[in-house]
Amino acid sequence: MSSIPTSFFGWVYFLLQEYGGILFKGACVTLLLAIVGTIIGCIIGLAVGIVQTIPEDSNKSTFSRLLLKCEKWILYAYVEVFRGTPMIVQAMVLYYGAMSVFQIDMSPMFAGFFVVSINTGAYMAETVRGGIDSIDKGQKEAAVAVGMNHFQMMRLVLLPQAFRNILPQIGNNLIINIKDTSVLNVISVTELYFASKSAAGVYYRYFEVFFLTCVIYFIMTFTASRLLRWWEGKMDGPSDYELIEYDPMQDPCGHFPINPKAK
Amino acid sequence: MTVDNTAPLISVRGLTKSFGERQILNGIDLDVKQGDVVSVIGASGSGKSTFIRCVNFLEEPSGGEIIYRGKPVLEAFKELPLYRTKVGMVFQQFNLFNNMTVLENCTVGQINVLGINKDEATKTAMKYLEHVGMAGYVNAKPHQLSGGQKQRVAIARALALNPEVLLMDEPTSALDPEMVGEVLDVVTNLAKEGLTMVIVTHEMAFARDVSSRVMFLDKGLVEEEGSAEQIFNNPTSQRTKDFLSRFNLMK
Ligand SMILES: Nc1ncnc2c1ncn2[C@@H]1O[C@H](COP(=O)(O)OP(=O)(O)OP(=O)(O)O)[C@@H](O)[C@H]1O
Numbered sequence: 220m221s222s223i224p225t226s227f228f229g230w231v232y233f234l235l236q237e238y239g240g241i242l243f244k245g246a247c248v249t250l251l252l253a254i255v256g257t258i259i260g261c262i263i264g265l266a267v268g269i270v271q272t273i274p275e276d277s278n279k280s281t282f283s284r285l286l287l288k289c290e291k292w293i294l295y296a297y298v299e300v301f302r303g304t305p306m307i308v309q310a311m312v313l314y315y316g317a318m319s320v321f322q323i324d325m326s327p328m329f330a331g332f333f334v335v336s337i338n339t340g341a342y343m344a345e346t347v348r349g350g351i352d353s354i355d356k357g358q359k360e361a362a363v364a365v366g367m368n369h370f371q372m373m374r375l376v377l378l379p380q381a382f383r384n385i386l387p388q389i390g391n392n393l394i395i396n397i398k399d400t401s402v403l404n405v406i407s408v409t410e411l412y413f414a415s416k417s418a419a420g421v422y423y424r425y426f427e428v429f430f431l432t433c434v435i436y437f438i439m440t441f442t443a444s445r446l447l448r449w450w451e452g453k454m455d456g457p458s459d460y461e462l463i464e465y466d467p468m469q470d471p472c473g474h475f476p477i478n479p480k481a482k
Numbered sequence: 483m484t485v486d487n488t489a490p491l492i493s494v495r496g497l498t499k500s501f502g503e504r505q506i507l508n509g510i511d512l513d514v515k516q517g518d519v520v521s522v523i524g525a526s527g528s529g530k531s532t533f534i535r536c537v538n539f540l541e542e543p544s545g546g547e548i549i550y551r552g553k554p555v556l557e558a559f560k561e562l563p564l565y566r567t568k569v570g571m572v573f574q575q576f577n578l579f580n581n582m583t584v585l586e587n588c589t590v591g592q593i594n595v596l597g598i599n600k601d602e603a604t605k606t607a608m609k610y611l612e613h614v615g616m617a618g619y620v621n622a623k624p625h626q627l628s629g630g631q632k633q634r635v636a637i638a639r640a641l642a643l644n645p646e647v648l649l650m651d652e653p654t655s656a657l658d659p660e661m662v663g664e665v666l667d668v669v670t671n672l673a674k675e676g677l678t679m680v681i682v683t684h685e686m687a688f689a690r691d692v693s694s695r696v697m698f699l700d701k702g703l704v705e706e707e708g709s710a711e712q713i714f715n716n717p718t719s720q721r722t723k724d725f726l727s728r729f730n731l732m733k
């Protein structure tokens with residue numbers, strides 16, 4: 220082992236050599252949790268958001284209308300409960316609750332994926348609903364007028380547009396998840412914060428280790444943010460189009476000629 | 483489906499529509515025969531848009547009937563979407579699908595609703611895009627087009643489904659004056675080719691010159707209906723006279 224350093228940066232360098240591997244592993248776990256949780260959360264959010272925007276069609280039978288109402292109410296409760304309680308508490312309740320009530324000993328990692336996904340899902344559900352609701356009413360009317368049913372309208376017209384609108388919000392969620400998975404250390408998920416705490420404890424160099432941790436978190440969130448920006452730009456497509464020929468009907472002279480009726 | 487080819491394409495019988503307590507349409511009758519070009523005119527708020535939206539069930543009528551070739555629509559078609567492909571709609575605000583190119587706008591209904599294959603759909607779409615002078619813009623997105631161009635694409639989109647009637651709700655009202663002409667030219671050509679249309683419009687000269695029949699709506703009722711000649715040159719109702727006198731229709 221090398222000699223004990225004396226300066227701040229000396230310590231940082233020393234700890235990086237000593238615990239770089241552990242911190243790197245922790246960062247990978249953090250990223251994995253954040254990315255998988257965000258993706259599954261988005262899928263949950265999409266599903267919930269779509270159900271919540273199904274119109275209550277008066278043509279349908281009373282039973283299917285009641286069923287839809289029930290579904291909407293349950294989903295609404297889900298969104299409110301998971302948005303309204305801290306993730307750190309949810310993690311505790313789920314992990315220890317499953318163990319003591321159902322005798323299920325899930326791995327901390329599984330509990331972690333579960334909590335992050337279900338939490339992101341609750342936030343995304345609201346975002347998706349808002350994304351769909353904010354699309355111009357004319358788009359829906361045009362879809363109906365060309366004969367699309369509700370499902371086709373969603374798939375072909377509304378969701379693609381809503382997706383573009385909520386992409387920044389997905390990015391936000393990813394960044395929040397990269398940071399907030401740190402709370403999962405309470406159920407011993409070996410993510411970056413947990414790894415840092417273990418490393419810092421050995422030499423009692425909390426400041427130096429967490430300085431490193433801070434830099435690693437920032438590198439991860441900043442990279443995620445840049446990548447998402449790039450993706451957004453790519454989705455918008457080229458800003459000009461290929462014009463094949465000129466428009467023969469555009470008439471700079473304007474107005475419909477008011478001729479005497481010639482019939 | 484049995485169709486009666488001698489019956490009017492679309493008959494509206496005693497159509498009423500209320501929004502909550504307010505009754506907007508108070509019993510409207512209209513026969514649209516093959517080849518008719520019916521202009522619907524009337525003051526703002528008289529119910530023109532509500533009327534035309536009821537015809538393709540974009541608004542659910544409160545009472546009365548819409549009859550397609552002699553049979554009530556709800557009996558003639560298992561599903562409303564099928565009926566809607568027979569009755570094209572062109573909106574005041576164009577409403578092109580913003581996430582699609584010009585070409586996709588004109589093929590999406592054919593492919594997904596009518597089940598036509600992509601090549602066939604593209605061919606049909608190109609035919610109508612050429613017809614409205616927009617064939618050069620197939621790869622453009624709606625936000626890259628002028629209002630007049632958008633509306634011409636919207637017309638091509640409706641025609642691509644091969645409808646039997648085209649409904650238009652003030653197709654030129656959202657356009658800058660210099661673009662009104664290009665859209666009205668397209669509509670005029672369609673009328674000459676014998677396409678059946680129902681057009682809500684404030685362009686009186688256009689209504690007079692292009693339509694075969696004119697319906698004047700007032701407070702949710704048909705105040706007067708007849709040939710363009712009759713309505714514009716010899717209106718019988720005082721209300722019609724007052725309304726038309728506001729437009730400068732000098733020859
Ligand atoms: N969804 C709705 N809910 C409540 N009232 C409505 C609704 N749609 C239309 N109305 C009312 O119905 C009346 C007729 O509206 P409509 O749009 O049919 O008139 P219009 O003849 O098309 O007028 P304009 O020439 O201004 O387009 C108006 O008083 C309007 O406020």
Ligand SMILES: [Mg+2]
Nearest residue numbers: 530531532652
């Ligand atoms: Mg209107």
